[in-house]
Amino acid sequence: MPLPSSLSDARAVVFDAYGTLLDVHSAVQRHAAAVGPEAEALSATWRQKQLEYSWVLSLCGRYAPFWTLTERALDHALARHPDVDRAVRPALLEAYRSLDAYPEVASTLEALRAAGLRTAIFSNGDPAMLDAAVRAAGLHPHLDAVLSVEPAGIFKTSPRAYDLVPERLGIGAAGIVFVSSNRWDVAGAAAYGFTPVWVNRAGLPDEYPDLAPARVIRGLDGLLD
Template sequence: MTHAAYVFDAYGTLFDVHAAVRRHASEIGPQGPALSQLWRAKQLEYSWVRSLMGAYRDFWQLTEEALDFALASMPDVDRSVRATLLDAYFKLDCYTEVPGVLKALKARGAKVAILSNGSPAMLESAVRNAALDEIIDDIFSVDALRVFKTAPEVYDLVTTSYRAYPEAISFQSSNRWDIAGAAKFGFRPVWINRNQMPDEYPDLAPSLILPSLSGL
């Protein structure tokens, strides 16, 4: 089934959020995987808490603050890696299947877009670094609204721009909470369950579950 648009979450879906730490694993040492997991968890936690408080800071600021917390929690990791890790996060690798899948969807005549918590500068850098700038039609950032997913007005950025009903939009995310928000809004949500995580939010189910984007 072809949809009017295929819209993708960015971090964890198109771009590997753990690539920055993995790229510098030798400098970080054995705590690298735990550092990366904590960095990601705090990045998301800060976005949800600030949305609930109405105290917005853009996603890059939250990414920096989350890394500072993770480094402070792991004193054995040399803090001199901070600048290196932030630079690497600004230029994250995409997953290997991403370019081919996006090109194939675009060849079907569908719009291909990103809808992300990321700041515009972060997203443009990641897209350019992964050489996806000739494929992606539009980048929608929550920065335009100053509130993070899963606020329904974030998903409405797409339907308003494309003048489409929610059910005409196929929305892909690796984050189950994001899929729940998209389902509540009325998108056709596809959960890219890269890490074989157990399901959550049974009342807000995905339309489809895939291990990668390759099944689209």
């Protein structure tokens, strides 16, 4: 297939996992009846605190596995929403290990590989949780590599974390398109020197004007346009 101009200089397309390939809210949605009317608010708090913990630890020069932060964030969310029965906690955590992929993910990854591009994940997730999630979503056959920040001992958006991608793929930053639904991650990728693409599914207003994405798309299949 002919590549769009935005991918013409790329050798690899690297994706964030959580929120980009995998729907982070699908864990709570799967158990919405048990969670009750605060399901949407609980899921939002869970995600917000999970990310906040990663940023705070990185700024403190500390690191803990992302799964640990995911558990702590859920505990905080349940404390913030005391009407939710805490008995649902194990089911929510189990569901987070097998989040739903967005419907266009597998076909987009296959199309990119058919065009001769390497595909990879680069995520804050630790290797065990990434492996479980990618296998559950059936994405392993469509990926050349699944990379975690864990060897760097620091989360995105630290340049030390992004260093792992060119090191592991053997490709310079200029040859890597980095795709994320998280605007802060897109900013980090832009600052590092990747070609960043923002998957703005929700039509959110832009942030970080000095660290702009090369493209904004509404779904991953927009990469192929």
